[in-house]
Amino acid sequence: MVHRRTDLAGPPRARRRPQGLPAAARQPRPAAAVLRQRRRRRHHRLPARTPALPAQHVLPGAQRAGPDRHHRLRRALPRPADRLPAPPPRPRARRPRPAHLGPGRLPVLRHRRHHHRADLRRPRPRRPRGRTAPRAPRRRSGDHRSGPVTTDRPAAVASPLPAPRGAPGGDPSAGPHPAPRRGFLAKAFGITAVLSAAGSGLGLLRDLLLARYFGANQGTDAFLVAWTVPETAAPLLIEDAMSFLMVPAFALALVLREEDPDAPDPVRQLVRATLPWLLLALSGLALAVALGAPELVDLLAPGLTDPGLAVTCTRITAVTVLPFGVAGYLAAALRAHHRFTAPAGIYVAYNLGILAVLLCLHSYLGVRSAALGVAGGSLLMAGLLVGPFLRRLRQGPPGTGRGRRSRRALVLMPLALLPVAAFTLTRQSQVFVERYLGSALPPGTISHLNYAAKVSQLAMTAGLLICTVTFPLVARALAAGDLTAARDRVEKDLGQAAAVVLFGTAFLMACAPSVVSLLFERGAFGPHDTAATADVIRVYSFGLPAQALIGVMVRPYFSLRPVVRRADDPGAEDGRRLLDWYPAAAMVLGLGVTVATGLLATPRFGALGLAAGNAAGITAAAALLLHGLVLRGIPLRLHRVLGGHGRLVAAAAGATVLGTAAAGLAADPLLSTLLGGLTVALAFAALGTGLGAREVRGPVLALARALGPVRNPPTAAEEGKRPDGQ
Numbered sequence: 125m126v127h128r129r130t131d132l133a134g135p136p137r138a139r140r141r142p143q144g145l146p147a148a149a150r151q152p153r154p155a156a157a158v159l160r161q162r163r164r165r166r167h168h169r170l171p172a173r174t175p176a177l178p179a180q181h182v183l184p185g186a187q188r189a190g191p192d193r194h195h196r197l198r199r200a201l202p203r204p205a206d207r208l209p210a211p212p213p214r215p216r217a218r219r220p221r222p223a224h225l226g227p228g229r230l231p232v233l234r235h236r237r238h239h240h241r242a243d244l245r246r247p248r249p250r251r252p253r254g255r256t257a258p259r260a261p262r263r264r265s266g267d268h269r270s271g272p273v274t275t276d277r278p279a280a281v282a283s284p285l286p287a288p289r290g291a292p293g294g295d296p297s298a299g300p301h302p303a304p305r306r307g308f309l310a311k312a313f314g315i316t317a318v319l320s321a322a323g324s325g326l327g328l329l330r331d332l333l334l335a336r337y338f339g340a341n342q343g344t345d346a347f348l349v350a351w352t353v354p355e356t357a358a359p360l361l362i363e364d365a366m367s368f369l370m371v372p373a374f375a376l377a378l379v380l381r382e383e384d385p386d387a388p389d390p391v392r393q394l395v396r397a398t399l400p401w402l403l404l405a406l407s408g409l410a411l412a413v414a415l416g417a418p419e420l421v422d423l424l425a426p427g428l429t430d431p432g433l434a435v436t437c438t439r440i441t442a443v444t445v446l447p448f449g450v451a452g453y454l455a456a457a458l459r460a461h462h463r464f465t466a467p468a469g470i471y472v473a474y475n476l477g478i479l480a481v482l483l484c485l486h487s488y489l490g491v492r493s494a495a496l497g498v499a500g501g502s503l504l505m506a507g508l509l510v511g512p513f514l515r516r517l518r519q520g521p522p523g524t525g526r527g528r529r530s531r532r533a534l535v536l537m538p539l540a541l542l543p544v545a546a547f548t549l550t551r552q553s554q555v556f557v558e559r560y561l562g563s564a565l566p567p568g569t570i571s572h573l574n575y576a577a578k579v580s581q582l583a584m585t586a587g588l589l590i591c592t593v594t595f596p597l598v599a600r601a602l603a604a605g606d607l608t609a610a611r612d613r614v615e616k617d618l619g620q621a622a623a624v625v626l627f628g629t630a631f632l633m634a635c636a637p638s639v640v641s642l643l644f645e646r647g648a649f650g651p652h653d654t655a656a657t658a659d660v661i662r663v664y665s666f667g668l669p670a671q672a673l674i675g676v677m678v679r680p681y682f683s684l685r686p687v688v689r690r691a692d693d694p695g696a697e698d699g700r701r702l703l704d705w706y707p708a709a710a711m712v713l714g715l716g717v718t719v720a721t722g723l724l725a726t727p728r729f730g731a732l733g734l735a736a737g738n739a740a741g742i743t744a745a746a747a748l749l750l751h752g753l754v755l756r757g758i759p760l761r762l763h764r765v766l767g768g769h770g771r772l773v774a775a776a777a778g779a780t781v782l783g784t785a786a787a788g789l790a791a792d793p794l795l796s797t798l799l800g801g802l803t804v805a806l807a808f809a810a811l812g813t814g815l816g817a818r819e820v821r822g823p824v825l826a827l828a829r830a831l832g833p834v835r836n837p838p839t840a841a842e843e844g845k846r847p848d849g850q
Contacts, residue, residue, distance in 0.1 A: 312462075312464045315464050315465050315468055316464055316468045316589075317589055319465070319468035319469045319471075319472060320468060320471070320585070320589065322469075322472050323469075323470075323471030323472045323474070323475060324471075324582060324585060326471075326472060326475035326476060326479065327471070327475050327578070328578070328582070328643070329475075329479065330475055330478050330479055330482070331575060331578050331644075332643060332644065333479065333482055333483070333486075334347075334482075334494060335575065335644040335646075335648070335649040335653075336646050336648070336649065337482070337486045337648070338486075338490070338491055338494075338648060339568075339571075339648025339649050339650075339653070340568035340571035340572060340575075340648075340649065340653050341567055341568055341571070341648075342428070342429040342430050342567045343430070343433065343490065343491045344491060344568075344570075344571045345425070345428060345429070345434075345563075345567060345568070345569075345570045345571060346428060346430050346431075346433040346434035346437060346491065347433075347434075347437050347491045347494055347495060348559070348570050348571060348574050349421060349424050349425045349428065349434045349437075349438070349559060349563075349570075350421075350434055350436075350437030350438040350440070350441045350495055351437075351441065351498070351574075352424055352555065352556070352559065353413060353438060353441045353442055353444065353445070354441055354444040354448065354498055354502065355552070355555065356549070356552050356555075357444060357445050357448045357449075358448060359548050359551075359552060360545060360548050360549065360552075361406075361445070361448040361449040361451075361452045362448055362451055362452040362455065362470075363452075364544055364547070364548045365541055365544045365545045365548055366449070366452035366453060366456055367452065367455070367456050367459075368541075368544050368682050369456075369540065369541050369544070370398075370452075370453060370456035370457065370460075371456045371459055371460050373394060373398075373456075374391065374394065374456060374457050374460035374461070375460045377390040377391045377393075377394045377460075378390075378391060378460060378461070391517065392517065395457075395517065398453075399453065402449060402450075402453060403446070403449075403450070405449075406445055406446045406449040406450070407446055409445050410442050410443060410444075410445035410446050411442075413438070413442035413445060414438075414439045414442040414443075417435045417438040417439045417442065418431075418435050420438060421434045421435050421438060424556060424559050424560060424563075425559050425560065425562075425563035425570075426560075426563060427563035427564040428563055429567060433491070433492075436492065436495075437491070437492060437494075437495040440492070440495040440496060440498070440499055441495050441498050441499060443499040443502065443503075444498060444499055444502040447502035447503050447505060447506040448502055448505070448506075450506045450509075451470055451502075451505045451506045451508075451509055454467075454506070454509035454510065454512075454513045455467035455470065455509060457513055457516070458509065458512055458513060458516065461516050463512060463516065466508060466509055466512045467509065469508060470505045470508055470509065471505075473501065473504040473505050473507075473508045474501040474502065474504065474505045475501065476501070476504070477497060477500040477501030477502075477503070477504045477505075478494065478497035478498055478500070478501045479497070480497070480500075481493055481494075481496050481497030481500050481501075482494055482497050540704075543704040543705050543707070543708055544682060546705070546708035547678070547707045547708040547711055550708055550711035550712055550715060551674075551711050553711075553715055554714075554715060554718055554738055554741060554742070557715070557718055557719055557722060557734075557737075558570075558573055558722075558734050558738065561722050561723070561726050561734055562731065562734055565726070565730055565731065566730075568653065568656075569730065569731045571653075572653065572656045572657045572660055572731055573660060573731055573734060573735070575640075575644060575657050576657050576660035576661045576664050576735070577664065579632070579639065579640070579643070579657075579661055580632060580661055580664045580665060580668060581671075582628070583624070583625050583627075583628025583629060583631075583632065583668055584625055584628075584668050584671045584672050584675075586624050586625075586628065587620075587621040587622070587624040587625040587628070587672040587675075588621065588672060588675045588676070590617060590620050590621055590624070591617045591621060591675065591676045591679060594613060594616075594617055598610050598613050598614060598617075598679060598680055607758060607759065610680065610758055611758050611759055611760060611761075614676070614677070614680060614753070614758060614760065615760060615761065615764065615765055617676045618673060618676055618677070618765055618769075619765070619768050619769075619772075619818065619819045620819050621672045621673065621675075621676050622669055622672065622673065622768075622769050622772050622819070623772055623812070623817070623819035623820060624672075625668050625669050625671075625672040626669055626772050626773065626775075626776040626808075627776065627779075627804070627805070627808050628668065629665045629666075629668050629669065629776060629780075630776040630777075630779040630780040630783060630804050630808060631783065631800070631801055631804045631805075632661055632662070632665045633662050633665050633780045633783075633784070634779075634780050634783030634784040634786075634787050634800045634801075634803075634804055635783065635787050635796065635797050635800040635801060635804075636658040636659075636661040636662050637654065637655065637658040637796075638787060638793040638794075638796040638797045638800065639658075639661075639793075639797055640654045640657045640658045640661065641654050641793040642793040642794060642797055644657065645793075656731065659731075659732060660731050660732065660735045663732050663735035663736050663739065664735045664738065664739065666736075666739040666743075667738055667739030667740075667741075667742045667743055669746075669769075669773075670739075670742045670743040670745070670746035670747075671742055671746075673746045673749075673750070674742065674745060674746050674749055677746075677749045677750060677753050678707050678749065680753060680756065680758055681703075681704075681706070681707050681752075681753070681756060703752075703755065703756055706749075706752045706755070706756070707749060707752070709748075710745045710748035710749050710752060711745050713744060713745065713748060714741040714742055714743075714744045714745025714746075714748070715741055715745075716741075717737070717740050717741040717744045717745075718737045718738055718740065718741030718742075719737070719741075720737075721733070721736060721737035721740045721741065722734050722737035722738075725737060750762070750765075768817060768818065768819070771812070771815040771816060771817040772812065772817050772819065772820070774811070774815055775807075775808050775811035775812040775815055775817060775820065776808060778807060778808075778811045779803075779804045779805075779807035779808040779811060780804070782803050782804070782807045783800045783801070783803045783804035783807065784800070785803075786799050786800050786802075786803035787799060787800030787803075808820070809824050812824070813825075
């Protein structure tokens with residue numbers, strides 16, 4: 125008989141546990157609901173030390189949770205680009221109030237099981253809960269705030285953080301670099317663009333009156349030689365040199381005022397240190413121009429028929445040197461204080477003064493009335509800025525101390541003005557070359573060149589308004605060392621300015637005769653003058669894109685060069701570098717091309733040879749500046765820039781051919797101009813879009829979307845549906 129184990133000795137189904145083993149507790153079977161939940165749940169096994177996922181992006185629109193959520197999200201919504209701001213949420217349609225909420229969206233008292241049943245829509249008497257008053261927050265130890273917290277006024281915020289270094293008070297926004305208001309640049313651009321357009325329109329009206337009253341003869345040639353004085357002083361003393369020197373100086377003075385409000389006002393110190401010397405220098409320069417008028421006329425135009433009239437007009441216009449310099453100084457101060465209205469309106473006042481004197485005295489003084497108008501307009505220009513400047517100067521800190529010396533000083537570097545002045549004078553010297561070579565040609569040639577230049581520069585001015593607004597962005601990027609952002613901004617400016625100027629160039633080449641006839645052909649300005657001026661405009665237009673590109677590219681040069689510094693800044697001693705003179709050197713080489721081309725072409729082609737020399741010289745200077753901008757430290761992608769310009773040039777050439785053919789279909793100047801201009805616009809847009817020019821394709825597609833059928837925005841219920849409607 126076989127011996128059986130002790131735990132198996134009993135009857136079947138009654139086996140005992142092995143000896144020495146503890147009895148295991150019986151595990152109860154989980155409920156059916158728990159088992160179903162386990163089967164549905166997905167088990168994700170992650171390796172050890174797996175980092176937590178970052179915060180995920182949740183799009184506005186369909187909610188994933190809450191009483192207003194969608195039951196199913198049918199499609200995945202695209203995620204917006206990281207650099208673009210999130211789109212504003214779509215306004216949801218007001219839904220009916222849920223049945224379990226009473227008036228005021230307060231919960232209704234009922235049994236808890238009724239809040240989970242499907243019979244909530246059944247009408248039943250509602251008994252809303254009463255609104256309880258908000259309880260006061262629990263007062264903690266050390267909290268001395270008093271007063272109840274209500275829903276009408278938000279609770280007191282935490283105490284402000286300590287003020288940043290150099291900022292007076294505890295408001296971080298009051299530091300030396302406050303954040304600009306939203307839309308500030310757009311508002312400044314709008315004001316500047318409107319007033320600049322008004323000044324350009326008044327200047328065109330001035331030229332129309334000159335052509336009507338005096339035509340194009342030896343008298344107008346004499347006046348235009350005298351006009352060289354204000355024409356040279358305006359860029360030097362108002363636009364370029366004075367602005368690049370004094371705007372950073374006043375800006376740094378304002379920063380010093382905010383950093384040390386108890387010290388003497390740095391703005392007033394800067395004015396006391398610079399304005400008297402500036403007035404003295406400008407007065408001496410104006411007196412020297414007036415006394416040396418005969419020699420200056422002989423130097424500028426030795427072949428004039430009536431040099432005495434030119435000397436008289438030059439002495440009258442010499443007065444403009446002092447008001448122009450004062451206007452440039454005050455305009456720089458106001459722009460540093462973020463005041464743009466008065467500086468943008470100076471050319472409106474200037475041209476209004478010229479028009480007033482010209483209308484009243486042209487029959488008595490002849491062309492001398494135009495010179496008197498120039499002098500009077502310059503005085504109005506400076507007088508317009510005196511009042512706003514004095515108001516800003518009086519608005520210094522009220523507690524400004526005057527008994528001690530400031531620990532920080534502002535150091536100006538006057539030698540930094542030399543590269544800017546050299547560039548401005550060299551660029552303006554092209555006009556001197558034209559006047560000098562044109563004085564040996566028949567009478568009226570200089571007038572034809574002047575009228576053609578005035579009309580041609582309207583297209584260039586429109587293109588330069590773009591970079592006028594974006595110049596602070598380029599300067600800020602370069603100051604922060606962000607060369608990539610500066611490169612992208614400069615490339616965009618080059619493309620946009622080239623697109624605007626090439627469109628204007630195509631229009632002028634196609635419609636030049638009708639435009640000149642419509643503007644100037646009246647009074648002493650006859651058909652012969654119209655034909656000569658139109659031919660010069662067409663040749664001048666070849667150099668307009670280069671003029672605009674120079675205006676865009678020269679700004680990065682001058683935004684990198686230091687013109688003012690702190691006294692305790694040791695890193696600004698090496699401010700003068702060789703590359704600061706590169707723009708002036710490029711303009712000198714371009715001027716040499718202008719002189720050589722003019723000397724070779726003028727004996728055979730006359731005024732057309734002078735215009736061709738101008739276009740060739742300015743194009744050569746633009747090519748040199750484009751290469752020098754890379755040397756300066758801005759890594760332009762030349763293949764991208766030149767490729768975009770090539771597409772724009774091809775579109776402009778095709779638009780010129782089609783516009784010329786369309787303008788020749790009508791004999792009336794107005795109808796010819798409208799027909800040719802419309803054809804040029806449509807052809808330039810179509811060809812630019814077809815060739816892939818981004819500067820043309822983007823606005824055209826935006827206009828097409830704006831003119832297309834208006835689609836209602838999708839509702840919240842439709843936002844998550846698939847295209848098949850499910």
